[in-house]
Amino acid sequence: MDILSVEEIRKSFKSDFTRQRSEVLHGVSFRASDGEVLGFLGPNGAGKTTTIKIILGLIRPDSGKVRVMGRDISDRGIKKVIGYMPEKAYFYNHLSLREFLEFCGRMSGMKGDLLRDRISELIELVGLSGSEDRKLKGFSKGMTQRAGLIQAIIHDPDLLILDEPFSGLDPMGRKLIRDVLMRLRDEGKTIFFSSHILPDMEMICDRTCIIKKGRVVRQLSMGELTRVGEGKVDIRARSCPQEEIENIADYIEGVRKNHDESIISVSKQEYTRSVLTRLLDCGADILSVATRHPTLEDVFLDEIESGSKGESEKQEEIEAVTG
Amino acid sequence: MSGIKTIALNTFRESIRGKVLYVVLVFGGILILSTYFLSPLSVGSAREKIITDVGLAFISFIGVMTVVVVGSTLVHKEIDKKAVYMVLIRPITRLEYILGKFFGIMTAVLLIALVMGVLTALSVLLGGGNISGQLVAAVYFSILEMAVMCSIVLFFSTFTTPVLTFFFAACVFAAGSLSGDLRVFAEKMGSSGGKLIMDLFYYILPNLSIFNYRHEAVHQLPVPINDLLISSVYSLVYCGALLLLAYLVFRRREFT
Numbered sequence: 153m154d155i156l157s158v159e160e161i162r163k164s165f166k167s168d169f170t171r172q173r174s175e176v177l178h179g180v181s182f183r184a185s186d187g188e189v190l191g192f193l194g195p196n197g198a199g200k201t202t203t204i205k206i207i208l209g210l211i212r213p214d215s216g217k218v219r220v221m222g223r224d225i226s227d228r229g230i231k232k233v234i235g236y237m238p239e240k241a242y243f244y245n246h247l248s249l250r251e252f253l254e255f256c257g258r259m260s261g262m263k264g265d266l267l268r269d270r271i272s273e274l275i276e277l278v279g280l281s282g283s284e285d286r287k288l289k290g291f292s293k294g295m296t297q298r299a300g301l302i303q304a305i306i307h308d309p310d311l312l313i314l315d316e317p318f319s320g321l322d323p324m325g326r327k328l329i330r331d332v333l334m335r336l337r338d339e340g341k342t343i344f345f346s347s348h349i350l351p352d353m354e355m356i357c358d359r360t361c362i363i364k365k366g367r368v369v370r371q372l373s374m375g376e377l378t379r380v381g382e383g384k385v386d387i388r389a390r391s392c393p394q395e396e397i398e399n400i401a402d403y404i405e406g407v408r409k410n411h412d413e414s415i416i417s418v419s420k421q422e423y424t425r426s427v428l429t430r431l432l433d434c435g436a437d438i439l440s441v442a443t444r445h446p447t448l449e450d451v452f453l454d455e456i457e458s459g460s461k462g463e464s465e466k467q468e469e470i471e472a473v474t475g
Numbered sequence: 476m477s478g479i480k481t482i483a484l485n486t487f488r489e490s491i492r493g494k495v496l497y498v499v500l501v502f503g504g505i506l507i508l509s510t511y512f513l514s515p516l517s518v519g520s521a522r523e524k525i526i527t528d529v530g531l532a533f534i535s536f537i538g539v540m541t542v543v544v545v546g547s548t549l550v551h552k553e554i555d556k557k558a559v560y561m562v563l564i565r566p567i568t569r570l571e572y573i574l575g576k577f578f579g580i581m582t583a584v585l586l587i588a589l590v591m592g593v594l595t596a597l598s599v600l601l602g603g604g605n606i607s608g609q610l611v612a613a614v615y616f617s618i619l620e621m622a623v624m625c626s627i628v629l630f631f632s633t634f635t636t637p638v639l640t641f642f643f644a645a646c647v648f649a650a651g652s653l654s655g656d657l658r659v660f661a662e663k664m665g666s667s668g669g670k671l672i673m674d675l676f677y678y679i680l681p682n683l684s685i686f687n688y689r690h691e692a693v694h695q696l697p698v699p700i701n702d703l704l705i706s707s708v709y710s711l712v713y714c715g716a717l718l719l720l721a722y723l724v725f726r727r728r729e730f731t
Contacts, residue, residue, distance in 0.1 A: 165731065202731075208564050210730040231566040242556035244485065246492040258481040259565040303561065 154219075155311050155342040156184040161206055161216035163199075176202055177366045179216070184311075184344050189337050191353040192346040193452055194363035200346040201239070203363070204315050207344075208236055220311060232261060235309035237300045239316040245289035249280065249299055252288055253306060260307035267306075274302040279328060294325040301329060305336065312336060314345035318352055326352060354448040362455050370455050384446075385418040388439040389431055392416070396434040403427050417444065478571040479578065482562065486579020490545050491586070499544075500587055503537040507594045523604030524693045530595030531613050531689045538588050538621045539648060546580050546628035547640035560730065570722045577629055577718060584621050588614060612703065613692040619710040620686035624648060626717035627681070633725040650676065651683035681713050 164175040177199045184190040194200050205211040207218050209225045218225045220234060244252055250271060257267040275281055278298040283291075291299065297317070304312060317333070318326045326349065333343060333356050347353050353360065354374065362370040384405070392414045397407055400416075403423040408415045416431075418424050424441070431438060446454075490496055510529040553559045562572055592614040596606045627647050631640040650657070654677060661673030685706050691698050 205730065208560075210560060210563060212729060228566050228568060231564060234564065236560070236564045238557065238560055240557075242558045243561065244489070244558055246489050247485070251488070255481060255485050256561060256565070259478060259562060259567055261477075261566060263477075 153186050153221075154183045155186050155188075155221055156190075156207070156344060157217075157219040157222075158182050158203070158207065159217045159219075161203065161218065162214045163202055163206060163211065164214055175366065177206075177213070180363065180366065180368055181216075182361045182368055182371060184342050187337075187340045187342060189333070189343045189356055189358045190345075191357035191360040192344060192363065193350070193353065193360055193448075194346070195456055198363045199366040200363060201315055204236075204313060204346065207313060208234070232307065233310040235304035235307065235312045237304040237312075237314040237317055239319050243288050243296065243299055243303070245287065248285045248287055249275070249291075250284040252299065253302060256303040257306045262307055270306060270308075271302075274306060278302055278332065293320050294322060297321055297325065297329065301332060305332075310342060312341055312343045312345075314343070316346055316348065318347055318349040330356060350447070350449045350452060360448060362452060364456055370451070372451065384444040385421055385424045385441060386444045387416045387418060387424070387427060387431070387441050389414055389416060390437040390439060392431060392436045393434050396430060396436070400427055400430050413439065478567040479575045482567070482572060482575025483578035483582065486549060486576050487582045489549060490580060490583035493545070495544055495548075496541065496583060496587065499537055499541050500590060503533055503587070503591050504594050506533050506537075507591060507598055510598055522602045523599055526598045526602045526604070527595070527610060528689055528693045530591075530598055531610075531617065531692060534588055534591045534595065534614060535617045535620060535687075535689075537591065538584055538617055539624050541587055542580065542584050542621050542625045543628055543641055543644045543648075545583065546576075546625055547632050547637040547644065549580070550576055550629065550632040551637045551640070554730070557730070563730070569725050573629060573633075573718055573722050573725055577625060577714075580625050580629075581622060584625065585618060588618050588621065607692065607695055609688070609692040609695055609698055612698045613688040615703075616686040616688045616706060619706055620683055622710050623651075623681045623683065623686075623713050623717075626714040626721070630717045630721040630724070633721045633728065647680060648683065651681040652687075653684070654680055654682040655684040682709070685709060 159181050161177050161180040162175065163177040164173040166173050180199065180203055182190070192200055192203070202211065206213050207220075207225065209218075209231075220230050223230045244255070247255065253271045253274075254267060257263075257270065262270065271284075275284060278301060280295065280298055280302075283295065288296070288299065297320070301314075301317065304314065314333075317329050321329065330352055333345075337343060337356065343356075345353075357374060359371065359373045361368055362372075390413050397404075397414070397416070403418060403420075403426060405417040405419045407417070416427065418427050428438065428441070507530045510526045559572075563569070592611075595614075596610065599606060599610070624644065624647075628640060628644050631643045635643070657673050657677045657680075661670045661677065664670045664673060685702075688698060688702075690696065
């Protein structure tokens with residue numbers, strides 16, 4: 153069952169000065185099924201935050217539909233099952249952490265002992281014990297992010313939407329948020345989040361949706377990710393003459409230099425034997441030969457840069473590295 | 476209802492935890508108490524009248540100023556700093572948000588009016604006078620006036636900046652206080668076009684002069700119960716209409 157369904161969303165904004173409309177979302181569509189963790193990936197200005205705001209009903213789309221559990225987002229009741237953590241938010245600095253969480257809980261329909269117990273449980277979960285009565289005004293960035301996460305999950309929502317949850321956090325803060333998200337994933341919550349921290353996204357997500365210039369350009373599961381690079385091989389070698397690398401340019405995707413070593417990426421598995429033979433013949437020392445599995449970052453960069461890099465640039469890149 | 480109450484409580488907390496309210500309260504208190512010390516030139520009932528008149532004038536002025544300053548900044552700050560997301564992503568309607576803001580600001584203003592009313596009454600007692608029903612009624616009318624101004628400020632703050640909200644609200648307050656004179660002016664105008672415009676202003680702008688019962692309080696004149704009812708209903712209807720308009724504007728608003 154789809155918990156979140158975004159269908160053909162289009163959105164344009166008027167320029168303040170010229171009053172001309174420019175379209176920022178060109179028919180964005182994707183779905184998140186029950187219990188799935190869906191990452192939303194894209195460069196700055198791709199339309200991630202606009203899409204999230206449309207899902208939350210903070211912005212109206214020009215056309216298209218957003219459905220949560222099959223119900224339209226304008227349906228007031230459906231907001232009870234959604235939790236949202238913004239990237240940068242002002243969380244009412246005049247309130248203490250406890251007052252702020254009581255405010256959020258009450259607005260989500262909670263009250264009494266249930267609310268009080270839930271607040272205590274979540275404060276402990278994110279490691280903010282002892283700060284309950286401190287004003288939010290005095291909170292650090294990391295503490296504010298954690299307070300933001302608690303307010304998003306205080307009412308135990310089925311769908312959690314997070315906009316850049318790891319933004320500006322130190323490694324410990326990132327780990328803490330990541331651990332909470334993984335725990336929620338294990339509890340069967342559906343999580344949809346945008347992030348630029350790709351290793352974290354790779355670790356948590358079941359599937360990723362890549363958006364570029366207001367269009368979804370690719371959706372892939374983490375299982376597919378490991379298959380993307382099947383058949384590609386990296387050869388680690390030492391003492392490779394530059395002219396020999398230029399001679400095998402047709403068989404390789406690129407060369408990376410690491411001190412006196414070269415990591416040669418063979419573009420197809422069947423070329424491996426030929427490349428190895430050529431390298432051995434010219435006196436290079438072969439250190440290792442390994443199948444290459446791309447990271448999410450590789451796939452993301454490929455999608456974003458696709459079409460913008462021609463063959464001549466590839467040749468220049470090889471020359472720059474080897475030369 | 477619980478959503479309105481929660482938002483109102485938060486707005487009230489934000490108001491009373493800000494510095495503006497205390498500055499206003501201390502300033503207003505000093506002004507009111509100063510009337511007792513600055514009226515030795517007059518004696519007996521004249522002294523009591525001066526204290527009552529000046530005290531009520533300060534309650535009205537400072538109350539309205541507080542509504543305008545607090546109302547124009549609080550809503551705008553929430554929208555500008557995106558704190559409003561924390562409310563609108565929850566099962567709360569935008570009408571509940573507007574009403575919550577209104578009741579929150581009004582609770583803070585009510586507190587100010589009560590403190591300043593007590594200070595005025597104290598000054599009257601120290602000046603040798605008695606607390607009359609007219610004095611209490613005049614404070615009540617001032618609170619009705621503040622409610623009308625609060626709805627006006629909320630309406631403007633849903634679509635414009637704090638500076639413009641302050642400016643528009645100040646214009647409405649000035650014109651609304653002279654609303655009765657507009658009618659008289661319209662009667663005396665020769666051209667029908669001019670009369671139509673004046674009439675239009677008279678009916679659109681709030682008639683704040685109906686909330687001014689200082690004269691009755693100073694001279695201990697009777698306040699007809701009908702006036703109390705009419706002013707209360709007028710304030711209720713005007714606030715309702717303005718808050719509905721504020722909601723209609725706010726409902727269309729996008730938070731980019």
